[in-house]
Amino acid sequence: MTKGKVLVLGSNATRVEVQGGYADIGQYLNETVVPVMALIAAGYEIVLATPDGGKPTIDPVSDSPMHFGDDVAAHERARAFYESDPSMNAVLSLGAVIEQGLDQFAGLFVPGGHAPVVDLMQDADAGAILRHFHRASKPTALLCHGPIALIAAMAQAPAFRAALIAGDEAGARKLAGDWPYTGYRMTIFSASEEAFVEEHVFKAKMHFEMPQALGIAGGSVIVTPVDFAPHVVTDRELITGQNPGSDHGVAKALIEALGRANA
Template sequence: MSKGKVVVLGSNATRIETRGGYWGATGQYLNETVVPAMALIDAGYEVVMATPDGTPPTIDKASDAPAHFGGDVAAYQRAKDFYANDPSMKGRTLASILEGIAGYDGVFIPGGQAPIVDLMQDQQVGEILRHFHAHQKPTAMLCHGPISAIAALPYAREFRAALIAGDPDKAEDWAKGWQYAGYRMTVFEKAEEQVIEDTILHAKIYFDMPFALGLAGAVVDTGPDFEPYVIEDRELITGQNPRSDHPIAKALVAALDRKVGHA
């Protein structure tokens, strides 16, 4: 019998705007999606993947390698098999989650740069996050995943548009009323982002994650580049980078166990 149910909010984005009017290929990171999902299932929780259009996320090619599993080829293959074949990863719409949202005990949002494109400005993501905040249900976000917290803003789309337009003052005006203002959180750090821009995108994105979250009212704290780092503040659990996959999984399972009475 399941201990409870956790929704994984995935992105459908496959490209991201970059400076100069270009687009770069993007997606969701394999390890960031699968490692926590498998940990949740192993701990006795039911996992449900949901995306804006109901189809599974595209895995970012940059993450499709054993290097993101500590060089463990067997672990990498298990992850690929899980993502391709496990029923939990098949995907359903965000609207279907909202219809039965009271039945979900936790939410997890993995990274890759894809959430910058769609999840951070998706109104249904905002509705989901407002529910979890109001009921203090465990809410975990990894790497670029924490930028999805912006969706809970009343004017998330306008906030994002102002950032892309290079108008932080206007963005700050649009950020009023954010439910996570004053929360401590971590996210993919600017120096880490630069590595991705230089070696994978070969272009610059319009804004960095700590700046955006700080502008909205978060207290952003980051650890050493590409080292595991997780912060818990009230119901919110955030991890800084891909290597934080196992620590955030452990923290989320523990928070769920406390919340649903299985500690």
Template sequence: MNTKGKILVVGSSADMFELKDGRKEPMGYYLNELAIPSQAAVDAGYEVVLATPNGKQPAVDQHSVVADHFGGSEEALQKALDFVATNAGMRNPRSIRSVIDEGLDNYAGVFVPGGHPPMVDLMQDPDLGEVLRHFHATSKPTALLCHGPIAVTAAMPKAREFRQALVNDDMAAARRAAEGWQYAGYRMTIFSNDEEQYVEENIMGGSKVPFYVVTALEIAGGKVETKGVFEAYVVEDRELITGQNPPSDHGIADVFVKALDRHVAAKAAR
């Protein structure tokens, strides 16, 4: 089947989240955040390839498998479930390392959905860091949604030290670890502190996350913008496209596909 190009969809291998008080919380990607942009890319003529750090199927957050995240439509919910279950690229995930070894020049863009897992492994994954540095250097569309944008810290030379400093509440150490970050100075958005506090109170039983992702990106040098609680918002700055929250799924899908089409057209014209 002829396609416009391949899109790398990066999922997490983490399915548990250690909160500030040491309690473990099951977690996974948000179904609409994975399915809506990925389906939009397929509908626009692209092939999607799902990859995770360990090459296994990522876990879905059960809180997201409800019609509320699909405009109240049970039909749209089922369509998303069917897409993840039947699309060849979604059914057969790769390891990020195997994708790199095969060649990143084969990919037109990269997309990272949210849910809390990117806060655990993706933001400090060295293979994802290599992927992001390639897409940054080649100005290929790089889209991340909800908590997904925290994964851009993987491009740092000291990504693991950065995350550990955040967990330790050592912001001076986090700033030092972030030096040389490729996305410093970029406009971006991510799941807001107010939204995270809503989740802490209503889903996590009052337990706190180990750090807030807005604060993390600001410390790293990102120019973070957020709108109201669960208000859709998408920011595009150069190759980087970020969406704030689950309701931003259709918005980021539209911006991402347009960026992909521009990139592919420009490449063909060269």
């Protein structure tokens, strides 16, 4: 017997649009594995689902002890877990999860890396899943770039994303009127943190900033002025973490929220 099931929404994206072309991306290893391992240790069963049912690609930038406090052993355990644990390999499609029924899940978790900016942000099934968890007030946790997936909960998410890329802020605001997370306090990878990635990893600029996107949608975005410092914001059922260093904090907050919900 477990305490319940937690649905993990993964991404299948491996490239993101940047100004002048594309950059190779994926899902971050620590942002996926640290919360998942904590959930399993706390007694929860994990179901991993992605838009097409394929296992997410790990961003090579994240496959480093640096993201595990420079603990080589912790990094190796995380990599082994992601490669071989059944919870990370029995991947379903988002459509299949919806067909099987969302009431079976106690909570939802969306890890980051830049990948959610590409597919989850505008995926209709992801939007249906988010709206279900919102209506049911079930714990919903998203980490780093993961919170951008919240955009999928609006009816015209693909058009909203296209307006952001086109620099049409007024048009994007008009498309966001039905967003269920309007007024929620939340955090996401900051503009200054993104600038570091743009300069040192992508060598190119993104088309829009993550806090800007959530703010245009109607969120009350709060970021820490200290780049890459752990930062977690909780508002009602929503739990968001700002950056890779917020992995343990998001895991703790989600487990505590699940405990309160099941009390």
